[in-house]
Amino acid sequence: MPEIRFKNITDLDIKGKKILVRADINSSIDLEKNEIRSDPRIKALVPTLEALKDAAVVLIAHQSRFGKPDCIDLKLHAELLNKYLGGTVKFVKDLFGEEAIAAIKALQPGEVLVLNNVRLWEIETKVKSIEEAEQTELIAKLTPLFDYFVNDAFGAAHRAHVSLVGWPKICAGPVVKRELEMVQSLFNPKKPSVWLVGGAKAYDKFLAVKFNLEEGNIDKALICGLTAILMLEAKGIDMGEPNRKFIAEDLDKHRAEIAETCEKFKDSIILPEDMAYEEDGKRKEIDTNQVGSISKSTGDIGSKSIATFKEILKSAATIVANGPPGIFEKEVFKQSSFEIVEAMAEAAKQGAFVCIGGGDMGAVAEMSGHGDKIYISTGGGALLRILSGKDLPLLKVLREKMP
Numbered sequence: 317m318p319e320i321r322f323k324n325i326t327d328l329d330i331k332g333k334k335i336l337v338r339a340d341i342n343s344s345i346d347l348e349k350n351e352i353r354s355d356p357r358i359k360a361l362v363p364t365l366e367a368l369k370d371a372a373v374v375l376i377a378h379q380s381r382f383g384k385p386d387c388i389d390l391k392l393h394a395e396l397l398n399k400y401l402g403g404t405v406k407f408v409k410d411l412f413g414e415e416a417i418a419a420i421k422a423l424q425p426g427e428v429l430v431l432n433n434v435r436l437w438e439i440e441t442k443v444k445s446i447e448e449a450e451q452t453e454l455i456a457k458l459t460p461l462f463d464y465f466v467n468d469a470f471g472a473a474h475r476a477h478v479s480l481v482g483w484p485k486i487c488a489g490p491v492v493k494r495e496l497e498m499v500q501s502l503f504n505p506k507k508p509s510v511w512l513v514g515g516a517k518a519y520d521k522f523l524a525v526k527f528n529l530e531e532g533n534i535d536k537a538l539i540c541g542l543t544a545i546l547m548l549e550a551k552g553i554d555m556g557e558p559n560r561k562f563i564a565e566d567l568d569k570h571r572a573e574i575a576e577t578c579e580k581f582k583d584s585i586i587l588p589e590d591m592a593y594e595e596d597g598k599r600k601e602i603d604t605n606q607v608g609s610i611s612k613s614t615g616d617i618g619s620k621s622i623a624t625f626k627e628i629l630k631s632a633a634t635i636v637a638n639g640p641p642g643i644f645e646k647e648v649f650k651q652s653s654f655e656i657v658e659a660m661a662e663a664a665k666q667g668a669f670v671c672i673g674g675g676d677m678g679a680v681a682e683m684s685g686h687g688d689k690i691y692i693s694t695g696g697g698a699l700l701r702i703l704s705g706k707d708l709p710l711l712k713v714l715r716e717k718m719p
């Protein structure tokens with residue numbers, strides 16, 4: 317487990333100070349309507365800004381990736397924050413040029429200034445190390461203007477980009493503090509601890525499960541989505557070409573490692589016994605060992621597997637879920653995702669701690685109206701990386717650059 321040590325900005329005297337906060341408000345954007353489709357990360361940042369209301373706060377954040385259509389200005393994000401914070405938020409379409417510097421200098425305690433999308437400047441992501449990040453013009457120009465630097469971008473904890481790691485001293489913000497405390501509890505979970513992994517990033521999820529099985533942090537791992545396809549194939553079960561093409565590269569590279577893990581933890585790893593596919597617009601189900609005989613990809617786990625998973629979730633004291641069990645966006649494949657979130661919410665009602673990471677499963681929990689019972693992490697890839705036992709750039713700078 318990586319060493320987690322940090323100073324918290326709200327423990328320092330912030331009154332009247334100028335504070336730079338690097339946040340993660342990367343959101344799903346509806347480009348046609350020019351609006352933010354869903355804003356859980358923006359909402360999660362509101363308490364941070366409220367906690368810093370005695371200071372003048374400048375926000376740096378990214379939206380999407382350089383060159384992508386949704387790599388847009390942060391005007392929409394600033395407008396939403398302004399709505400949530402009662403009119404104290406300004407936006408400037410600049411990052412470290414004259415306009416930005418003048419606006420930062422003029423900012424008063426109680427006000428928030430959102431700088432523009434840091435990934436519109438290519439340098440943000442081009443650096444190769446923390447040392448290189450420290451030498452950039454962005455850091456040189458902005459550093460003298462601030463008393464404190466805060467990293468509150470848990471969702472980007474796995475990135476060593478300039479505005480995340482380049483400042484001379486870095487404290488944790490409230491979002492990062494809350495998420496890291498939650499992560500620490502997952503490394504020492506109340507038992508039985510049940511993980512459910514699904515979604516599309518099959519090998520990343522496998523690695524997180526493997527690490528935590530080895531650490532004794534998981535009693536039962538319920539595997540679905542493309543991770544199930546990958547693990548079943550590695551075990552020698554034919555998932556058919558239409559399924560195999562999604563995981564072929566990972567399978568090629570990691571077959572032996574995955575098969576070995578499946579064997580070593582065969583009592584803890586629960587793979588789906590049946591799966592669902594679409595035929596003439598209808599949901600059809602089939603036993604897992606028959607999937608190779610149909611020339612179709614599967615999009616969900618079947619009813620028998622859902623029942624087995626739900627039964628296991630019932631007695632869990634800790635539940636970690638990352639990635640939906642099926643293609644929940646499609647009517648025919650949404651069954652497992654919604655039923656399983658119901659079962660998790662029920663377990664939470666009975667006292668289990670339930671943490672959902674990754675935008676998609678979080679969206680299912682929100683859509684089901686269970687967002688309040690379940691801990692929904694602001695981290696997707698970042699949470700998974702930390703849970704894989706990796707020492708991330710965020711953890712390193714919080715430890716090594718404590719003010």
Ligand SMILES: Nc1ncnc2c1ncn2[C@@H]1O[C@H](COP(=O)(O)OP(=O)(O)OP(=O)(O)O)[C@@H](O)[C@H]1O
Nearest residue numbers: 515516517541615639641642643674675676696697
């Ligand atoms: N069996 C399946 N076959 C293909 N796609 C699947 C399957 N099950 C789930 N998915 C898809 O996986 C996608 C989510 O995968 P992903 O690994 O990105 O999850 P996530 O944890 O929400 O990640 P993040 O928030 O980090 O992007 C969803 O769009 C869903 O439709």
Ligand SMILES: O=C(O)[C@H](O)COP(=O)(O)O
Nearest residue numbers: 340342471472475696697
């Ligand atoms: O959405 C995320 O997972 C974070 O904002 C990090 O984004 P990235 O994967 O583009 O660095």
